[in-house]
Amino acid sequence: MSTVETPVAPSDDAPPLSQLRRLAAFATSQQAILFLVLVAVMCFFDFQNARFFGTSEFGNLIVDFSTAILIAVAEMYVITSGGIDLSVGSTIAFSGVIGAYAMQFLENHHFGEFGSLLVGTIACAGVGALVGLINALLITKARLVPFVATLVTLSMGEGLALVFSKGGTVGYDPGAAVWSATGFWVFTWLSVIVLVITAISGIVLHFTRYGRYNFAIGSNPFAARAAGINVNLHVASVYVLSGVLAGLNGMIWYFQSSGGAPQNGIGLELEAIAAVVIGGVSLTGGVGRFSGIILGVAILTVVHDGLTFINVATTWNEVVVAAFIALAAVLQSLGSGARKRT
Amino acid sequence: MDTTPENSSLTSSATGQSEPVGSGVESSASSLLSLRDITKSFGAVQALRHVDLDIPAGQVTALIGDNGAGKSTLIKTISGIWAPTSGTMYWQGQGVQVHTPRDASHLGIATVYQDLALCDNLDVVQNMYLGRESTRAGLLDEITMELATTQTLKDLAVTSVKSVRQVVGSLSGGQRQAVAVARAVMRESKLVILDEPTAALGVTQTAQVLELIRTLSSKGIAVLLISHNLNDVFSVADRIAVMYLGTLVHHGPIANYDRNSAVEMITTGKSDRVPSSLASSN
Numbered sequence A: 001m002s003t004v005e006t007p008v009a010p011s012d013d014a015p016p017l018s019q020l021r022r023l024a025a026f027a028t029s030q031q032a033i034l035f036l037v038l039v040a041v042m043c044f045f046d047f048q049n050a051r052f053f054g055t056s057e058f059g060n061l062i063v064d065f066s067t068a069i070l071i072a073v074a075e076m077y078v079i080t081s082g083g084i085d086l087s088v089g090s091t092i093a094f095s096g097v098i099g100a101y102a103m104q105f106l107e108n109h110h111f112g113e114f115g116s117l118l119v120g121t122i123a124c125a126g127v128g129a130l131v132g133l134i135n136a137l138l139i140t141k142a143r144l145v146p147f148v149a150t151l152v153t154l155s156m157g158e159g160l161a162l163v164f165s166k167g168g169t170v171g172y173d174p175g176a177a178v179w180s181a182t183g184f185w186v187f188t189w190l191s192v193i194v195l196v197i198t199a200i201s202g203i204v205l206h207f208t209r210y211g212r213y214n215f216a217i218g219s220n221p222f223a224a225r226a227a228g229i230n231v232n233l234h235v236a237s238v239y240v241l242s243g244v245l246a247g248l249n250g251m252i253w254y255f256q257s258s259g260g261a262p263q264n265g266i267g268l269e270l271e272a273i274a275a276v277v278i279g280g281v282s283l284t285g286g287v288g289r290f291s292g293i294i295l296g297v298a299i300l301t302v303v304h305d306g307l308t309f310i311n312v313a314t315t316w317n318e319v320v321v322a323a324f325i326a327l328a329a330v331l332q333s334l335g336s337g338a339r340k341r342t
Numbered sequence B: 001m002d003t004t005p006e007n008s009s010l011t012s013s014a015t016g017q018s019e020p021v022g023s024g025v026e027s028s029a030s031s032l033l034s035l036r037d038i039t040k041s042f043g044a045v046q047a048l049r050h051v052d053l054d055i056p057a058g059q060v061t062a063l064i065g066d067n068g069a070g071k072s073t074l075i076k077t078i079s080g081i082w083a084p085t086s087g088t089m090y091w092q093g094q095g096v097q098v099h100t101p102r103d104a105s106h107l108g109i110a111t112v113y114q115d116l117a118l119c120d121n122l123d124v125v126q127n128m129y130l131g132r133e134s135t136r137a138g139l140l141d142e143i144t145m146e147l148a149t150t151q152t153l154k155d156l157a158v159t160s161v162k163s164v165r166q167v168v169g170s171l172s173g174g175q176r177q178a179v180a181v182a183r184a185v186m187r188e189s190k191l192v193i194l195d196e197p198t199a200a201l202g203v204t205q206t207a208q209v210l211e212l213i214r215t216l217s218s219k220g221i222a223v224l225l226i227s228h229n230l231n232d233v234f235s236v237a238d239r240i241a242v243m244y245l246g247t248l249v250h251h252g253p254i255a256n257y258d259r260n261s262a263v264e265m266i267t268t269g270k271s272d273r274v275p276s277s278l279a280s281s282n
């Protein structure tokens, strides 16, 4: 091996520069722009109404963020693995209704508030896991494309939520709402739990093999399989994980609405996908940073709450969201264009 | 390319007469991998017909044949991308079942596919370690992987890749090729399979890959090289195997072949010039 002898790394014995390079990459990334957008939006609302940054409104923001983040995390996992999950919204409704029945039953049998909430949470997660398993089987065994498979379970979840609840709220439970409002400073205990789950999900996605395989499969499933990854098993697990997160989100809605209602969460899959897209995640799979969806959900939450706070009719909400999606998509295509040119 | 002394235990198969194809023998003791009567069908298409092949350790076996002859199908069968429709594989004399790429890699088979099979959205380090990441306390050990990748590329004199944290999609064809080869080499394999590794390469990089192949075989690693370039084949191979329309029509030591007979066999499936009764029955 004669010939060319320029060193591989910039310097032969310098330590790995990955951390530094990542910092530099971040500064020019979509995340940095998103962060500035978030700050700008918050400043805008604060300027409109000086109480926007007040502790109580900030607490509301965190509660609303916690209500939206879990299905966005679910969507992040699924989309980076090269799929899509349309069923997360209806799973919120379906799992909430079933969980509410479970809790109602336990309370009627004097199980105690905390015990029944715990079992209800497990029931919600279990229903979500079941929906996720159906998605997984439809995709990996019946070979449906994820869009169609999860469209099936979207309708199924919506329908079953209505059937089981007979159209009304199940297990009216004002105590749950009271409990869910307890906490410290700007945090409720519920939001602390959600933020911990979110943080763990982010660590798993970017710093473990499981997360690495997720990106590899989204990038090139053949290469992933050739590298020895059990692609079908991983894909199946991602849909089950997505279902569990949606089920837990159903429990959060139970707290918010003091019961399990069939209209809870309906249509929210699009909001979650919007947050993911705004966060710079590629819908073709294999690309995205967890920090992006945190910012995506944060921006949507601030816009949503801010418009309400300054008394703009909530009907404008969708229009503003649309503008953000367009902005994010343009940034993304400009960004990838720039990468291709170099 | 030379038959070195340490290969002498294998020379009975390496320098003797070419073996007849389809003779129905059990796996020959000296070979690392033996294929017996391997058949692969895709629906009505029969891509492999009764393939018998012995791959000895420490030697470079060149697999040649026209487009669509079934070369890639054969190596994908060996690598566990799919199971053969019928037939048996022997690894070091033992019958083995290879159902998944993971099975193949456990045996010590590393493959560079014709379409390279890299993840474009992952960077060089992530691709090099895909499926065998280093971890510390359950978390990916990026520093170790980055250092080892840099070292491996340096060892292989792959000097054109600027940053190992570049995504592979942004590399040139030759650079991607180099990463794919380096990835296979890094796995301390017993058999390295290369499907047209020099197809996208310039003169210098081709020479480097060929040199790399010689280095591997001198370390006792078996190499199965698919190439359309007979210059490459005659400069590194110890043995040649020829495929024609899904059949392995001929195999034997390189000394038994010359360019003309090789071309003849690639295009017609037989040659009068090659010794022994090989262009046989099927």
Ligand SMILES: Nc1ncnc2c1ncn2[C@@H]1O[C@H](COP(=O)(O)OP(=O)(O)OP(=O)(O)O)[C@@H](O)[C@H]1O
Binding pocket: B042, B045, B047, B065, B066, B067, B068, B069, B070, B071, B072, B073, B074, B114
């Ligand atoms: N997955 C598949 N499904 C159906 N047919 C296939 C498949 N893979 C290969 N074939 C067929 O098998 C035959 C052999 O193809 P193969 O890719 O092995 O050829 P090759 O010798 O590698 O050719 P080349 O030199 O062009 O790479 C072809 O007729 C091809 O169409």
Ligand SMILES: [Mg+2]
Binding pocket: B071, B072, B073, B114, B195
């Ligand atoms: Mg081929």
